[in-house]
Amino acid sequence: MPIFSRSTAFSRVTAIAAQRPVHAAFSWLHNNPKTLLDAQAELVAIPAPPFGEEARSHWIAERFRAIGLTGIQTDAVCNIFGFLPAEHLPPKSTGHIIVVSAHLDTVFPASTVLRPSITRVNGANRLAAPGACDNAAGVIGMLALAQALIHSKVKIAVPIIFLGNVGEEGEGDLRGVRHFYEQPALAGRIAAHLVLDGAGADSAVTQALGSRRFQVTVSGPGGHSFTDAGTPNPIAALASAMAVLAHTPVPERPTTTLNIGTIRGGTSVNSIPETSTASIDFRSTSPDELLRLEVALHRAVEDAVDEANTATKKLGPRARGPLAFEIKKIGDRPAAQLTADSAILEMLRAVDRHLGIQTDLRLGSTDANIPIALGIPAISVGAGGDGGGAHTLSEWFSDKNREIGLRRILLLTIALAEWAAEQQVV
Numbered sequence: 001m002p003i004f005s006r007s008t009a010f011s012r013v014t015a016i017a018a019q020r021p022v023h024a025a026f027s028w029l030h031n032n033p034k035t036l037l038d039a040q041a042e043l044v045a046i047p048a049p050p051f052g053e054e055a056r057s058h059w060i061a062e063r064f065r066a067i068g069l070t071g072i073q074t075d076a077v078c079n080i081f082g083f084l085p086a087e088h089l090p091p092k093s094t095g096h097i098i099v100v101s102a103h104l105d106t107v108f109p110a111s112t113v114l115r116p117s118i119t120r121v122n123g124a125n126r127l128a129a130p131g132a133c134d135n136a137a138g139v140i141g142m143l144a145l146a147q148a149l150i151h152s153k154v155k156i157a158v159p160i161i162f163l164g165n166v167g168e169e170g171e172g173d174l175r176g177v178r179h180f181y182e183q184p185a186l187a188g189r190i191a192a193h194l195v196l197d198g199a200g201a202d203s204a205v206t207q208a209l210g211s212r213r214f215q216v217t218v219s220g221p222g223g224h225s226f227t228d229a230g231t232p233n234p235i236a237a238l239a240s241a242m243a244v245l246a247h248t249p250v251p252e253r254p255t256t257t258l259n260i261g262t263i264r265g266g267t268s269v270n271s272i273p274e275t276s277t278a279s280i281d282f283r284s285t286s287p288d289e290l291l292r293l294e295v296a297l298h299r300a301v302e303d304a305v306d307e308a309n310t311a312t313k314k315l316g317p318r319a320r321g322p323l324a325f326e327i328k329k330i331g332d333r334p335a336a337q338l339t340a341d342s343a344i345l346e347m348l349r350a351v352d353r354h355l356g357i358q359t360d361l362r363l364g365s366t367d368a369n370i371p372i373a374l375g376i377p378a379i380s381v382g383a384g385g386d387g388g389g390a391h392t393l394s395e396w397f398s399d400k401n402r403e404i405g406l407r408r409i410l411l412l413t414i415a416l417a418e419w420a421a422e423q424q425v426v
Helices: 008-017 021-032 033-042 054-068 137-153 175-180 234-246 287-313 343-355 370-373 400-425
Strands: 070-074 080-083 095-105 117-121 122-127 160-165 189-197 203-208 210-219 256-265 275-284 324-333 360-364 378-381 386-388 396-398
Touching: 008 080, 008 095, 008 343, 008 400, 021 137, 033 054, 033 122, 033 137, 033 400, 054 070, 054 080, 054 137, 080 137, 095 137, 095 175, 137 189, 137 400, 160 175, 175 189, 175 370, 189 287, 203 370, 210 234, 210 256, 210 287, 234 256, 234 275, 234 287, 234 370, 275 287, 324 360, 343 378, 343 400, 378 400
Parallel strands: 095 160, 095 189, 189 378, 203 360
Antiparallel strands: 070 080, 080 160, 117 122, 122 396, 203 378, 210 275, 210 324, 256 275, 386 396
């Protein structure tokens, strides 16, 4: 059974939207589009490659202080977070909290040229820069939400943590949010988690796409292509293994994919290489399918190396070997899904109804994977506006319709706080 009905959720959202401080928060959002876009341009000019997000973390810490958040902390992996306390609760309350987060990192290396520019396109302001949308839009949305709540003195029912986290993209493997949830003093208090990722106000990721990523290395003695002929070749063995793996069947339902992303090795055309390495990506909505593909990978590599070593032994004294292999897991994102009657979904639908929009529920791999897999109500949504060219040097963000996206997350955050307060007294 749903925790409460859709009509109850809609009544709650309607009552929240009618409050004077909430109207004041809406007004702040309406009156500050230039302030937000200027801050976004400043943010994207700061490099934030995977495992190099410190400068952005410091920038957000200063913004948190200027806004008026309390208890600002930078943790061991460079996540930055601050608190918006609930005024009616004691400062050291250990009750429920709500988390609003946005990832700081981008896919671009530190050497990427960052020259953000703002132009006027089709009646809206457009910011062009790598990372302008993913995820500068989410970070600025998080800051706008915090500032609007504080400026308008909205009374929230439980404390809110605003989290700028590292490590969402690529080999970051959700390390920022993963680390955050490993802190028992906070993790045990989280009632719901709202992830702001990219632009838009018409979708929400409610099903966490799981992934496992591996790096396979095959190594051997190497040698000259002629004088050491017969020495087992790591590239040949690895290529054989990848060919077998590529023919592993994957189902359409549950949605599952297999990709061999890179394969490299060797030093010259007339050298038997000493090493060869490949990277592999498995994705699925099913943990069982991810496990099946992992087993298939191990079997393919083991069989290919054994076959190469067996062939080498037949050469007798000429044999130089054997080959060895290593399979290293370099990424592991859990697969999970919100239940259809989740309270966070009912509140999102109620907010949509109030604003006259409709959310498309989607599958994706985001920071929300971690809390959803832990059984914590969480969704990932855009922070309004529009964007394109994600993960390319031509990335852009338009502030057209940013305001409705910000209103959406503001109403949802307040409603989640009220719901969380009720859960701890039930």
